[in-house]
Amino acid sequence: MTQSTRKTATLLIDCPDRKGLVAAIINFLVQQYDVNILNADQHQDAELGLFFMRVEFATEAAGFDELSFRTAFQPLAQQFQMNWRIELADAPQNVCLFVSQYLHCLADLLHRHQTGEFHCNLALIVSNHESARPLAEFHHVPFYYLPVGRENKQQVERQQLALLDEHKIDLVVLARYMQILSPKFVDAYPRRIINVHHSFLPAFTGAKPYHAAFARGVKLIGATSHYVTAELDEGPIIEQDVARVSQNDQLPSLIQKGRDLERLVLSRAVQWHLDHRILSYANKTVIFA
Numbered sequence: 529m530t531q532s533t534r535k536t537a538t539l540l541i542d543c544p545d546r547k548g549l550v551a552a553i554i555n556f557l558v559q560q561y562d563v564n565i566l567n568a569d570q571h572q573d574a575e576l577g578l579f580f581m582r583v584e585f586a587t588e589a590a591g592f593d594e595l596s597f598r599t600a601f602q603p604l605a606q607q608f609q610m611n612w613r614i615e616l617a618d619a620p621q622n623v624c625l626f627v628s629q630y631l632h633c634l635a636d637l638l639h640r641h642q643t644g645e646f647h648c649n650l651a652l653i654v655s656n657h658e659s660a661r662p663l664a665e666f667h668h669v670p671f672y673y674l675p676v677g678r679e680n681k682q683q684v685e686r687q688q689l690a691l692l693d694e695h696k697i698d699l700v701v702l703a704r705y706m707q708i709l710s711p712k713f714v715d716a717y718p719r720r721i722i723n724v725h726h727s728f729l730p731a732f733t734g735a736k737p738y739h740a741a742f743a744r745g746v747k748l749i750g751a752t753s754h755y756v757t758a759e760l761d762e763g764p765i766i767e768q769d770v771a772r773v774s775q776n777d778q779l780p781s782l783i784q785k786g787r788d789l790e791r792l793v794l795s796r797a798v799q800w801h802l803d804h805r806i807l808s809y810a811n812k813t814v815i816f817a
């Protein structure tokens with residue numbers, strides 16, 4: 529397959545489970561587009577009777593594009609009551625990073641992008657604090673300082689949404705952004721806002737989970753990345769990790785250990801989202817990592 533006309537794409541499907549689904553999907557791809565299957569993975573949720581599949585493929589078929597694929601695949605999708613999407617690998621996603629006063633996750637994401645780990649366009653950084661400006665300038669990413677207070681929260685969100693629209697943002701990443709987003713904001717980017725919460729959810733929701741965990745005398749701390757929904761810290765979990773703590777850990781060392789976890793779980797979530805490895809359903813996710 530010559531590189532010039534070769535296109536790669538990812539097909540993501542969920543539908544009621546039944547026999548013959550894998551064969552029907554693969555046969556369609558081979559017969560319609562003479563594909564080379566690069567990666568295929570599937571999962572069944574026995575309790576809900578659901579089937580999930582992710583197929584990464586390459587094709588040299590003339591006229592292969594998103595619209596022609598949608599038209600051709602729709603009859604099969606209808607036959608099996610599929611929810612599905614096709615993601616072409618040609619255009620990098622536009623990503624906006626939101627941050628408040630703690631910069632460790634932002635710094636990690638910027639470094640991973642700079643070293644080529646993230647294949648995306650880091651279009652802008654938005655913050656309600658000035659502290660991230662030097663880091664944004666070092667990485668040559670446009671920085672917008674929009675201070676938020678109770679009295680101007682709605683107006684600031686309008687400005688934020690206008691910036692996201694102007695930059696044609698595909699994904700918003702809350703890298704320790706400490707403002708609760710309104711339902712209006714969240715509805716504008718369904719399953720396209722990723723947050724890192726600094727606890728092992730559902731434990732210790734809210735603004736100060738490390739303080740609550742320390743007061744509780746936990747022996748494990750955690751971090752969770754999740755899609756953002758209107759319900760605070762309730763969105764579909766994407767990744768979690770934990771670390772041991774003991775009576776020798778006062779609050780500062782507990783927070784420091786937690787920061788390493790936050791960086792890990794957030795970067796995994798961003799990478800998996802950019803690679804179209806996450807399927808979300810019933811407030812859960814299937815991760816094809």
Ligand SMILES: Nc1nc2c(c(=O)[nH]1)N[C@@H](CN(C=O)c1ccc(C(=O)N[C@@H](CCC(=O)O)C(=O)O)cc1)CN2
Pocket residue numbers: 702705706707708709710711714723724725726733734735756757758759760761762763
């Ligand atoms: N709609 C949602 N917005 C946000 C979510 C979410 O799940 N749904 N996650 C938070 C992040 N977060 C914990 O991870 C969090 C951030 C902020 C607060 C909070 O109480 N903020 C106060 C202001 C605090 C301050 O000014 O320092 C507030 O917004 O009134 C709780 C949890 C990001 N947004």
